[in-house]
Amino acid sequence: MQQLLFPNNIQFWYETLRSMSHIAYGGADFGEVVSTAERITEGDYDSWYIEWAATADRVAAEAEKALKASHKVSARDGFLRASNYYRSAEFFLHGKQCDPRHDHAYDRSVECFKTAAALYTTPRIEPVEIPYENTTLPGYLYRVDDSGTPRPTLIMHNGFDGTAEEMHFFGAVAAVERGYNVLLFDGPGMPGPRHHQGLVFRPDWENVITPVVDFTENIPEIDNNRIALLGLSMGGILAPRAAAFEHRLAAVIAVDGLYDLGQVSVRHLPGTRQEAEQLLRGETAPELDAALEQLMAKDPISRWAFNHGMYVMGVDTPRAFNASYLDYTLADGIAEKIQCPTLVCDAVEDMFFKGQPEQLYDHLTCPKTLMVFTTEEGAGAHCHPGAMRLATARIYDWLDDTLDVTATTA
Template sequence: MAFYMQSLFPKNQSFSFEALRAAGYANAAGADIGEVMAICSRIAPGDEDAWLKEWKGSGDRAVANAEISLSKGNRSGARDAFLRAANYYRTAEFYRRDNPFNDALSASLATQSTRAFYAAMKLVDHITERVRIPYEGSVTLPGTIFRQREDQNKPRPLVIVNGGFDSTREEVGYGIAPWALEAGFNVLTFDGPGQGETLREQKLRFRPDWENVITPVVEYALSQEYVDEKKLVIMGISMGGFLVARAAAFEHRAAAIVVNDGIFDFGDSFRRSTPAIIKCLLKYGWYGTVNRLLGFVMPMDTGLSWALRNGKWVFGVTSGVEVLEAVNKYTLDGLVDKIVTPILVMDAADDHFLKGQPAALFGKLECEKAYVVLTQEEGASAHCHVGASARANQVVFDWLLPQLGMVSNASM
């Protein structure tokens, strides 16, 4: 892992990454670097209780400061403080994974994050709408649209953003929206099964046949008058890089696909972090022994512990073994040749989750494709390029604008 990712928590890779993830939203007014450093200075590596306390306290302070700014007519100050609060509450809740459905504090933090985010959205220049997307029968998926206020019903290019294993639609949507709006795009993001509000409120879990999720989202998007149906983009973030690629094997109406980062086999990230003895025992069906061993290993590895606990929640299973089995269903083996849409595959040189997966996907694609690796030198080599959103979005729109035949304002 690159040195700059270890600077805040050199002895805890998971804490280091999540701190960088939170700090990275400073580019979109969702964090202050000094504040993040101050928060982290008060947390011992691996102390999840202190993690929650300090990030929550900073979220509370940001909300209080936002209210002061509102009372004084300082709308931009309030907006930015609400955005920081949304990010800090999300970060505070991150490790609460023992039983989220019955965890009042987990639910409260998620609600506070969402409430702060939409309080900020009332103070921005663009339109932000919460929508319901028809899914299966009477079931709908929650979505959020970020779109231009000027000529708001004019058909424009649209980026559908699909989050991953632990993100919310607010986080991944706002991670691209400021750049997309400036480039002339609108953005639609959603919580699919296993994600965000859909998981918390509707108890819908992940499913590998993600084309049955993306296609209803595409249908909804194409029904909106402000969407240019010839310039539809679908973007996957983290595990969303697999989900979007899987869906693209069946759903061909997008003009372009972006996967940040690319994934051929999602289960590989779990297998690589699983100790060799556990993999051996799994091979021979010693499941009870594996679960007991995981119980010993997890307290010593924050990242593995979180991944397995989160996996039980999002996949709807009850043991670590079942998580390790569930992720093996998320592969493009036998499907990758069905992807025909032009695709940008992004890679991060020091990705500690998905090392090698973007290159594996890119090598097997037979459609029009592009591959970009971001590096340590530009501070963009972490998973999904967290901490370098300006550079990552620059790469995305450098590829999308000519791909869609568009001309950016800067080139006029």
């Protein structure tokens, strides 16, 4: 898709398009996004934070005013947009040494979202704490209604850099409209647990999903035979990994599908895959360390990815971050262990993981579907920002058919 804003910085354009995509379910307004983007200095992370935070503060203040005047719908809508704008504001601030502004903006994003959630009557949105090891994971339970009827349920989580709150706009509301209860949550490495508990990502995601499924099965309104899992972005490898070992799932959806993150780490390194891995995991590799630092200096996408990656993986160097990616793989027979029907989504213009959805699909031995989204549809970018209505329609039509939901909920 043509870069309508930030013509010389695809990273800023993609994140702007991401905010625009949430317009479909109340997470932004077009004029607010465009006016904010026009004030930002291209490539300047401080400018990005300042302008998005200013928009978020203004929208949140207007929502507060509406709430005090008992205009609850207007307040709810304003808090939803403010939540998303605060999320966007802190996006580029993560790193080994995080900018202190990111904690403030993240907490404001969550605060605004929880205020909006409390103003909903349909669906009912309840903040929850999911037992996990010696702590809990934050999340939100969406109930279709208060009838107590057991319904098919979709567990959803984000990926490398997104929040549980963002998933409200990226499929939760659309699922509820179709008769699904929804459980959103942040796992280790995702914003809530990383900000407040110091939990970092782990590759054995089944040890995250199993307690989440345990929690879900104890909710009376859940049809335990029809619990599906959707993972977004990096969630496109985490969710299939969990499904390979957690066989209570009735379906899994990877938006978009990933097969082996290690391919990203080794693709520019010399020698064989084994030699590249040894170099990444070695005690010392000064030439590689210098090359990665140079890459960060000249490539803004790598600079952000490495800094954010060190933060969410809990490591101290760009090389250690790249080495951590080697453990996130569905190779060596893991993909073949998935038993439930699996939907693998693909974006023809994916600038991060092109070709990996097909790899995952080819290795699956379960009932499987590859769903390709194109540029002509406005859906060709990674995870299909800008085409939320189209993407959710196709994905949930597949899930309806797979779980036979239409016959039960119509």
